[in-house]
Amino acid sequence: MKIEISATEYLSLVRSGSISVEEFIAKTLDHVHSIEPRLRAYITLDADNALDKARSIDKKMRTGEKVGSLLGIPVSIKDNICTAGIRTTCASRMLENFVAPYDATVVSRLRQEDAIIIGKVNLDEFAMGSTTEFSCFGPSRNPWNTDYVPGGSSGGSGVSVSAYECIISLGSDTGGSVRSPASFCSVVGLKPTYGLVSRYGLISYSNSIEQIGPLGRKVEDVALALNVIAGHDLRDGTTSSGAKIDYVADIGDGIEGKKIGIIKQMMGEGVDGEVISATESAIARFQELGAECVPISLDAVEHSVAAYYTIASAEASSNLARYDNLRYGYDFASEGYEFKAYVSKARSRFGPEVTRRMLLGAFVLSAGYYGKYYLKAQKVREMIKSQIENAFNSVDFLVTPTMPILPFRIGEKIEDPLTLYLLDINTITANLAGIPAISVPMAFSSSNLPIGIQILANSFEEKDLLKAAYALEQTTNLPGVKI
Amino acid sequence: MTKIGLEIHCQLTKLRSKLFCNCRANYRGLPPNSNICPVCAGLPGSLPVLNKRAVEKAAMIALALGCEIPERVSFFRKNYFYPDLPKNFQITQYNAYGPTSIGSEGNVEIEGKVIRMRRIQLEEDPGRLVYEGSSEKTQLTLVDYNRAGTPLVELVTEPDFENPRQVRIFLNVLADLVENLGVSDPYLDGAMRVDGNVSVEGGNRVEIKNVGSFKDIEKALNFEITRQQSLVDRKIPVIAETRHWDEARKITVSARSKEEEQDYRYLPESDIPVIIVSREKIENLRKQMPESLAEKKDRYIKKLGIPAQVAEVLSSDKFYSDLFDKTHTESNAREVANLITTDLMGVADTREKKSELKIDNKAISDLADAIVGNKLTRNSGKIALLELVKTGKSFSEVISTLDLSNVSDIATLEKIIGEVFKEEEKAVIEANTNPDAVNYIVGRVMRKTKGKADPSVTLEIIKKMISIK
Amino acid sequence: MVDRKEIAHLGDLVKVEIDEPEKYIHQVDEILKYFEGLDSVEFQSYKSVQKEISYEDLREDTCEEFLVDGKPLIESLKRDQNNFVRAPKMI
Numbered sequence A: 001m002k003i004e005i006s007a008t009e010y011l012s013l014v015r016s017g018s019i020s021v022e023e024f025i026a027k028t029l030d031h032v033h034s035i036e037p038r039l040r041a042y043i044t045l046d047a048d049n050a051l052d053k054a055r056s057i058d059k060k061m062r063t064g065e066k067v068g069s070l071l072g073i074p075v076s077i078k079d080n081i082c083t084a085g086i087r088t089t090c091a092s093r094m095l096e097n098f099v100a101p102y103d104a105t106v107v108s109r110l111r112q113e114d115a116i117i118i119g120k121v122n123l124d125e126f127a128m129g130s131t132t133e134f135s136c137f138g139p140s141r142n143p144w145n146t147d148y149v150p151g152g153s154s155g156g157s158g159v160s161v162s163a164y165e166c167i168i169s170l171g172s173d174t175g176g177s178v179r180s181p182a183s184f185c186s187v188v189g190l191k192p193t194y195g196l197v198s199r200y201g202l203i204s205y206s207n208s209i210e211q212i213g214p215l216g217r218k219v220e221d222v223a224l225a226l227n228v229i230a231g232h233d234l235r236d237g238t239t240s241s242g243a244k245i246d247y248v249a250d251i252g253d254g255i256e257g258k259k260i261g262i263i264k265q266m267m268g269e270g271v272d273g274e275v276i277s278a279t280e281s282a283i284a285r286f287q288e289l290g291a292e293c294v295p296i297s298l299d300a301v302e303h304s305v306a307a308y309y310t311i312a313s314a315e316a317s318s319n320l321a322r323y324d325n326l327r328y329g330y331d332f333a334s335e336g337y338e339f340k341a342y343v344s345k346a347r348s349r350f351g352p353e354v355t356r357r358m359l360l361g362a363f364v365l366s367a368g369y370y371g372k373y374y375l376k377a378q379k380v381r382e383m384i385k386s387q388i389e390n391a392f393n394s395v396d397f398l399v400t401p402t403m404p405i406l407p408f409r410i411g412e413k414i415e416d417p418l419t420l421y422l423l424d425i426n427t428i429t430a431n432l433a434g435i436p437a438i439s440v441p442m443a444f445s446s447s448n449l450p451i452g453i454q455i456l457a458n459s460f461e462e463k464d465l466l467k468a469a470y471a472l473e474q475t476t477n478l479p480g481v482k483i
Numbered sequence B: 001m002t003k004i005g006l007e008i009h010c011q012l013t014k015l016r017s018k019l020f021c022n023c024r025a026n027y028r029g030l031p032p033n034s035n036i037c038p039v040c041a042g043l044p045g046s047l048p049v050l051n052k053r054a055v056e057k058a059a060m061i062a063l064a065l066g067c068e069i070p071e072r073v074s075f076f077r078k079n080y081f082y083p084d085l086p087k088n089f090q091i092t093q094y095n096a097y098g099p100t101s102i103g104s105e106g107n108v109e110i111e112g113k114v115i116r117m118r119r120i121q122l123e124e125d126p127g128r129l130v131y132e133g134s135s136e137k138t139q140l141t142l143v144d145y146n147r148a149g150t151p152l153v154e155l156v157t158e159p160d161f162e163n164p165r166q167v168r169i170f171l172n173v174l175a176d177l178v179e180n181l182g183v184s185d186p187y188l189d190g191a192m193r194v195d196g197n198v199s200v201e202g203g204n205r206v207e208i209k210n211v212g213s214f215k216d217i218e219k220a221l222n223f224e225i226t227r228q229q230s231l232v233d234r235k236i237p238v239i240a241e242t243r244h245w246d247e248a249r250k251i252t253v254s255a256r257s258k259e260e261e262q263d264y265r266y267l268p269e270s271d272i273p274v275i276i277v278s279r280e281k282i283e284n285l286r287k288q289m290p291e292s293l294a295e296k297k298d299r300y301i302k303k304l305g306i307p308a309q310v311a312e313v314l315s316s317d318k319f320y321s322d323l324f325d326k327t328h329t330e331s332n333a334r335e336v337a338n339l340i341t342t343d344l345m346g347v348a349d350t351r352e353k354k355s356e357l358k359i360d361n362k363a364i365s366d367l368a369d370a371i372v373g374n375k376l377t378r379n380s381g382k383i384a385l386l387e388l389v390k391t392g393k394s395f396s397e398v399i400s401t402l403d404l405s406n407v408s409d410i411a412t413l414e415k416i417i418g419e420v421f422k423e424e425e426k427a428v429i430e431a432n433t434n435p436d437a438v439n440y441i442v443g444r445v446m447r448k449t450k451g452k453a454d455p456s457v458t459l460e461i462i463k464k465m466i467s468i469k
Numbered sequence C: 001m002v003d004r005k006e007i008a009h010l011g012d013l014v015k016v017e018i019d020e021p022e023k024y025i026h027q028v029d030e031i032l033k034y035f036e037g038l039d040s041v042e043f044q045s046y047k048s049v050q051k052e053i054s055y056e057d058l059r060e061d062t063c064e065e066f067l068v069d070g071k072p073l074i075e076s077l078k079r080d081q082n083n084f085v086r087a088p089k090m091i
């Protein structure tokens, strides 16, 4: 029995009785145990419960009871998404042993469809970072070359999917945190439209822009996961109440006759040559598939990194204020402290990147600077949104490289936050505008490092976006990680 | 000239659930931290979901105070660390780029003086801090989050009050208003809290915080005006600062200046979408709103013919105007109003006393009818009324137990008048020529019947008997 | 120019004790300098990009007790024997 199969293949094998859920989960767990010392994708494994759950699903299948549509698919969950009974750490020493008393809406929807949660995966602390190096548990490693970063912040999601440690993973994407590891680990990662997927149970970092998104080895697997997690939620007032859509049906429709805009600003200076040529070959494939490709200019992009980090830091400084260690947190006696001194001391456990962003957030929101930074950032956001809307009046999709450069070595850029921020330039546009975007594996560099292509679509056009991604995927025939 | 402005916090006590979650809005009397959920306890991953009725109730207050309601209503975060604040920010409203709070720019008239309302905002109440043992000794605060997230409306006025008396009248009107709207019970402990700001001619503005009770605000303002005035008189500058009301000593004391430097770093609360309030919705709300105090007073005067002064007193007390509306008929309205304002309000003037009243609505109406129909004197009416509300009995029961019904049967009256004639011979002789003597005799008859004799029937009989003589 | 004092002030606003402000001075300064590019953006009016919903779609005013495996939430939190949450005193 192979574990390197897609979700679709898994479902048909289980449904036909060729494999049992227990066998598959047990084999996946064995594999996880053997490979984890090298990759460190997982923060917490829930092996015993996963096996119990697998047995109970097998039993349900034997006795003809109703079984959820995911039939025991093993999934991993980014560790900033709450899971009742399994700790949710945010890779932070502040929440090292925090067990949420409830499931995030996406988690309960997965459980309802009988997905099996194998465990919780690594991230940059509170999802702030793009390499997974800012985890209090240490970095995860890129399965294609373990000296390299896997991208981030949902690095554990990218690694666990890429290295067959699960079939589907849920990450969160604030400025590219699903798409960056998807690109660096050669898997598919989707950031849905803001409001398509409930954020209830996602631990907020920048709540006006982030979304939970699925990662899988195949576009179809991502569509399947989206079918389960998308939709209105009474617990999240920002979710939209559109009709339920089947993202898997007709996914092979193709993109003939569609028009694709290539964002000029993301194909020039600072972009790695091999990334450019991979993108150009993607454009050529799209044209072969019958789409028309035209260059498009989005000049507001010039300020997008500054605007994104201004807004995200501002929101982070507010969202992380609740960690005062009074109601939950770690053991730290308050004797001898006054309230503010205690809280400041307790919060000195935040790591350097989180601290840095909170300081920046406090600065840009403070009375004297509000107009200079925060309001201007909001203005840029408005401009990006309107330029994007404009673009979608003339094209169906936008295409860019997901990341401007190839994966790099662990530790290489960790002391240089601004350089790391600038790597988000291609991904943050979708977050600021609230639109969906997907990263699809496209090629490998001469050094055998993955390169992904990003496709963007208009709000709530995930169905078409997945069709485009699927069409591109069919033109590539990329290898998986050797295990 | 003295300028006073107010910031009033009013809990929306008539809601079932909290502002952003499904916990109970009525936190009173519950065991510590038994009314909390991930949202109001500020747990990671939880999101606020706005209560529709809270928006409606806050909008009603705004409309009643003549405020504008913007088409787009939104929320902001006010960031500061405090142990009673589970998220270490408060979700509130803030007019950053144009008005987005539930109400702005209203005005209220009290005694001919217009008080402008600057802003009305909907926000969450923090939890409650309880100090363990004596507050000096212990280093700990105990926190109870049951109240955290309960809906609160903050009303901010312009500094339009000229003296503390106007403030008191305004607060009474406001308390009646929120009670009348059915949005709050202003008399529950902590349901209405007031902060003020004062400046006298030639001095800076001083904020007064921590005024626990509704009544103390007048005292605090009086103290503060005197203090500031005496500084100005002695040419000592009045510093712009925040002062706390010391309830025990009945004085204001300077709070640390640090508090004023607070940088709240407001930012939009994007977990709550912008709420579109259609103009139709506002018109609907207006229609649904109970009669305003002014409208009620007007109805009493114009429709029911109640004297303006009585109407004013009656309409501004919700309990008694409700009672009035439940008991009067077109023909006895003036009498019911009389009974309530002259006889009942003086006796039961506090909430406790009001709640002890045992009222049978029909009995009150019957009583007024009897007075209108001359079956009972006003004097007996008062005695009967007090008995009615003490016992909860019906009108006829009370009349028979107290033996109050008018003596109007002629034979009985003739007998009593005969007795008076014998006792007051001199007056009887004078009566033929002196109308005062007749009145004197009527008075004697009234006294003998303990006020139960029907005065007009008595007069007629006297006149008849004197001319016969 | 961001200095030690500024870092300490920001740390006080977000309530994080900064052991080594030097570690942050340079990086925060560099990032803020980069953010300054925003100042060249013209700003006359601003239209919020926030999602909008109709008043009618807000949550109905209903109550529901939150329980964790049948127990009140406070039992999953830090608490004293009387179910109060303990906090150091404010000065």
Ligand SMILES: [Zn+2]
Pocket (backbone or CB within 6 Å): B018, B021, B022, B023, B035, B036, B037, B038, B039, B040, B041, B149
């Ligand atoms: Zn609650």
